[in-house]
Amino acid sequence: MVYFFKFYVIIIKNKNILGVITVERKNKTIGSRISEIEAKKSQYQSRIDSYKSKIAELDSKIQELEEAQKQKDLVNLLDIIKASGKTPEEVIAALKD
Numbered sequence: 001m002v003y004f005f006k007f008y009v010i011i012i013k014n015k016n017i018l019g020v021i022t023v024e025r026k027n028k029t030i031g032s033r034i035s036e037i038e039a040k041k042s043q044y045q046s047r048i049d050s051y052k053s054k055i056a057e058l059d060s061k062i063q064e065l066e067e068a069q070k071q072k073d074l075v076n077l078l079d080i081i082k083a084s085g086k087t088p089e090e091v092i093a094a095l096k097d
Helices: 030-084 088-096
Strands: 003-013 016-027
Touching: 030 088
Parallel strands: none
Antiparallel strands: 003 016
């Protein structure tokens, strides 16, 4: 059930009527208000799900880049070990001591 109310607003300046505005107001039922709120909630939930998906994609890209950086660091470390003339096992043994 929807109730309609009609108001008239009279605009007066210096004792002269400048105009009349009609304002209509609708009072909606609780059921229709709940439906509108649920629809809005659904829209927000859809946006949230979209953002979660985008965040997951960015997290995986970050992880890929971090793994690539670690691999690059390991290759550089191996090159340094080879340049020192020692084997990786000798360097590990020296680090443990």
